[in-house]
Amino acid sequence: MIHQETNRSSLVEAVPNFSEGRRSQVVDKIAQAIQRPGVRLLNRTSDWDHNRSVLTVAGPPAAVVEGLYQAIDVAAQEIDLFEHQGVHPRLGATDVVPLIPIREFSLADCVTLANQLGARVGEELGLPVYLYEAAATQSARRNLADVRRGQFEGLVEEISQPHRKPDFGPVQVGSAGAVIIGARQFLIAYNVYLETGDVQIAKIISKRIRESSGGMLAVKALGLLVEGRAQVSMNLVDFQVTGLPSVMEAIEQMASDFGTRIHSSELIGLLPQQALLDVASHYLKLPSLVPDQIIEYALHK
Amino acid sequence: MIHQETNRSSLVEAVPNFSEGRRSQVVDKIAQAIQRPGVRLLNRTSDWDHNRSVLTVAGPPAAVVEGLYQAIDVAAQEIDLFEHQGVHPRLGATDVVPLIPIREFSLADCVTLANQLGARVGEELGLPVYLYEAAATQSARRNLADVRRGQFEGLVEEISQPHRKPDFGPVQVGSAGAVIIGARQFLIAYNVYLETGDVQIAKIISKRIRESSGGMLAVKALGLLVEGRAQVSMNLVDFQVTGLPSVMEAIEQMASDFGTRIHSSELIGLLPQQALLDVASHYLKLPSLVPDQIIEYALHK
Numbered sequence: 001m002i003h004q005e006t007n008r009s010s011l012v013e014a015v016p017n018f019s020e021g022r023r024s025q026v027v028d029k030i031a032q033a034i035q036r037p038g039v040r041l042l043n044r045t046s047d048w049d050h051n052r053s054v055l056t057v058a059g060p061p062a063a064v065v066e067g068l069y070q071a072i073d074v075a076a077q078e079i080d081l082f083e084h085q086g087v088h089p090r091l092g093a094t095d096v097v098p099l100i101p102i103r104e105f106s107l108a109d110c111v112t113l114a115n116q117l118g119a120r121v122g123e124e125l126g127l128p129v130y131l132y133e134a135a136a137t138q139s140a141r142r143n144l145a146d147v148r149r150g151q152f153e154g155l156v157e158e159i160s161q162p163h164r165k166p167d168f169g170p171v172q173v174g175s176a177g178a179v180i181i182g183a184r185q186f187l188i189a190y191n192v193y194l195e196t197g198d199v200q201i202a203k204i205i206s207k208r209i210r211e212s213s214g215g216m217l218a219v220k221a222l223g224l225l226v227e228g229r230a231q232v233s234m235n236l237v238d239f240q241v242t243g244l245p246s247v248m249e250a251i252e253q254m255a256s257d258f259g260t261r262i263h264s265s266e267l268i269g270l271l272p273q274q275a276l277l278d279v280a281s282h283y284l285k286l287p288s289l290v291p292d293q294i295i296e297y298a299l300h301k
Numbered sequence: 302m303i304h305q306e307t308n309r310s311s312l313v314e315a316v317p318n319f320s321e322g323r324r325s326q327v328v329d330k331i332a333q334a335i336q337r338p339g340v341r342l343l344n345r346t347s348d349w350d351h352n353r354s355v356l357t358v359a360g361p362p363a364a365v366v367e368g369l370y371q372a373i374d375v376a377a378q379e380i381d382l383f384e385h386q387g388v389h390p391r392l393g394a395t396d397v398v399p400l401i402p403i404r405e406f407s408l409a410d411c412v413t414l415a416n417q418l419g420a421r422v423g424e425e426l427g428l429p430v431y432l433y434e435a436a437a438t439q440s441a442r443r444n445l446a447d448v449r450r451g452q453f454e455g456l457v458e459e460i461s462q463p464h465r466k467p468d469f470g471p472v473q474v475g476s477a478g479a480v481i482i483g484a485r486q487f488l489i490a491y492n493v494y495l496e497t498g499d500v501q502i503a504k505i506i507s508k509r510i511r512e513s514s515g516g517m518l519a520v521k522a523l524g525l526l527v528e529g530r531a532q533v534s535m536n537l538v539d540f541q542v543t544g545l546p547s548v549m550e551a552i553e554q555m556a557s558d559f560g561t562r563i564h565s566s567e568l569i570g571l572l573p574q575q576a577l578l579d580v581a582s583h584y585l586k587l588p589s590l591v592p593d594q595i596i597e598y599a600l601h602k
Contacts, residue, residue: 262586265587267590271594285564286565
């Protein structure tokens with residue numbers, strides 16, 4: 001097992017997805033199991049049609065990993081994939097567990113953490129584990145959809161094939177299925193509204209800035225019409241590669257080429273403090289801004 | 302006594318100045334007295350020539366006020382103004398106590414707090430108390446320098462005169478002198494460097510933007526030459542009146558009139574998170590940004 005140095009300010013987030021969205025007592029048990037001392041449950045969402053629940057937790061790395069282990073154990077005991085039905089694709093009782101660096105902890109540290117958790121789940125709970133995204137051990141496993149292809153039912157058939165060999169745990173599938181564990185950067189969901197109702201402009205700008213069509217790295221974008229206004233709806237999947245100021249300036253420039261301007265912007269959900277510091281640092285030309293200079297942060301350390 | 306509602310997220314800062322900068326054991330005792338449960342000592346600075354120490358503390362309003370009361374008590378017992386010598390002007394053992402709103406607490410709340418503390422210091426410790434700045438009861442007492450005019454020695458002579466009547470406490474001065482208590486906004490010390498070594502440009506810009514010469518409200522500014530670069534050195538004494546984006550844009554405009562640009566900026570000390578949110582909100586045109594959207598903040602609530 002790999003050990004790593006973490007300091008007492010280190011924080012990670014995890015967003016485990018469980019294949020149970022109907023029996024709320026089961027979700028209660030999982031949610032209780034995950035809340036170790038220091039671990040904060042930030043969000044809990046269950047969906048009947050998907051028959052799936054998503055928990056968002058954050059805290060010190062060791063505590064979060066312990067909570068995840070306990071939750072995976074409870075889910076494996078309570079959820080039977082042979083009985084499970086739902087709209088959302090899934091491979092196991094605990095379907096997927098992304099680990100996300102928040103503070104004084106790197107993506108590489110989260111990869112190490114994913115390996116620690118995966119090894120323990122494989123050995124002690126006897127579940128097959130696949131590592132994905134930044135933690136993937138082969139390029140074919142980076143993409144979650146690829147790992148989940150064929151779902152639980154397909155994996156039961158295919159697990160003995162070489163290309164489906166788990167990264168940890170037994171080469172056999174029980175009623176709890178397999179667990180997909182990985183590491184990724186924090187995703188910022190950010191929308192920019194234009195001073196126009198012409199959705200085509202938002203669509204063209206979106207196509208130009210998103211990575212998949214040769215735009216900016218780590219940017220996903222879609223042009224939408226929202227309440228009569230053209231909107232560039234984005235996911236910044238690694239704000240340290242492409243952050244808020246960069247997309248703002250790119251969109252501002254393109255909008256001006258179309259004779260329009262940015263009207264306003266909107267942040268969906270949370271963002272790490274570092275993303276905010278990056279914004280201030282960029283626009284104020286203030287290279288040395290550090291979290292300790294925020295009085296509330298200094299107080300809570 | 303006035304009572305007010307505070308919620309558990311309310312935070313105030315206080316920066317009490319004590320007339321002792323040489324006997325470190327006395328400062329130790331004061332610093333111990335101020336650290337009630339919940340009160341964080343953020344900074345401690347003592348100066349031999351000034352013979353003065355400045356403590357910066359923050360915490361929940363009730364705890365901070367209790368800590369200040371205890372510290373004022375210790376200082377009154379340990380410091381004898383009849384013996385005190387130092388370069389810095391002073392009126393008492395605890396010379397001045399500004400209360401500063403940080404979070405979920407307004408300047409008006411701090412004025413109430415200053416009155417509560419002043420009443421208690423006057424009644425229970427028997428010290429004359431003057432209220433200043435936002436807490437001043439007369440316009441002649443708003444300015445700290447005016448309240449401190451003549452220093453301790455002058456006050457001993459003049460305290461029975463009507464214009465020197467204390468806001469709380471006895472009309473007589475003992476060895477602990479008087480305490481000046483007030484409320485003000487958080488002060489942001491912010492410097493902007495220009496891409497020129499011509500200090501005259503910084504001096505002209507400073508004169509144009511500072512309130513005292515008809516510039517921007519709540520801005521103090523001075524043009525300096527720092528390490529070969531022209532610097533506009535500012536105190537933003539109420540960032541909710543004039544914040545970082547406003548001074549940046551004003552300086553940028555004026556610098557461009559002189560054929561130069563902003564090189565970089567620098568923040569001295571701390572700033573409240575709200576000031577940072579205001580920067581992001583301004584440049585991202587993101588009106589709805591709230592502290593709860595910062596993940597570290599959401600975690601610590």
